[in-house]
């Protein structure tokens with residue numbers, strides 16, 4: 778099985794690749810991700826400047842992970858954060874180690890970026906060990922992640938998810954104590970979350 782994880786900024790990805798990503802995400806989440814038609818549904822908002830990680834088997838895109846970026850304020854400090862988004866393997870190809878490889882490549886890329894203070898995102902509790910194995914992502918039970926302060930915004934407390942986090946920069950490590958036992962606000966538009 779030839780399977781190399783490739784990478785590109787999503788906003789620079791050619792239509793063929795964006796279409797392949799959309800098709801695979803539709804296979805995995807048919808209710809949430811529309812099937813690509815004449816227009817290609819976007820996997821990531823442009824302003825999140827996502828980096829895409831993906832691999833093919835027999836010319837079919839079978840595994841995907843996006844790394845999205847955001848600048849947030851927390852307790853008087855500004856942080857550049859990264860989060861994994863749209864992590865998925867084509868259902869026909871699950872359980873073969875593809876997801877592990879894609880998430881590992883995405884995490885290694887984050888580690889090499891000089892400007893990312895910390896990584897944070899959520900997952901179903903049953904996938905915590907998958908992310909730990911793939912990228913040393915650790916569950917932080919004392920951190921609540923919220924989409925925004927708006928009423929009805931998404932929150933790790935109201936969804937059945939755990940928060941995964943890794944501190945990368947010296948700054949994030951220096952402020953470790955205020956990045957724990959706390960609520961971190963992603964300051965996203967309504968409905969967006971990580």
Ligand SMILES: CC(C)(COP(=O)(O)OP(=O)(O)OC[C@H]1O[C@@H](n2cnc3c(N)ncnc32)[C@H](O)[C@@H]1OP(=O)(O)O)[C@@H](O)C(=O)NCCC(=O)NCCS
Pocket residue numbers: 805840863864865866867870871872873874875876877878899900901903904906907
């Ligand atoms: C989660 C997902 C991306 C994993 O991809 P994959 O290519 O099947 O994963 P791998 O084959 O690399 O699995 C690696 C390990 O994770 C475990 N794992 C994979 N999917 C799992 C799941 N849904 N629940 C619990 N464990 C899972 C596997 O058992 C395997 O562990 P092992 O090596 O000890 O056997 C894939 O199952 C998927 O697309 N799920 C639906 C979408 C989803 O939930 N995405 C995550 C959003 S946070």
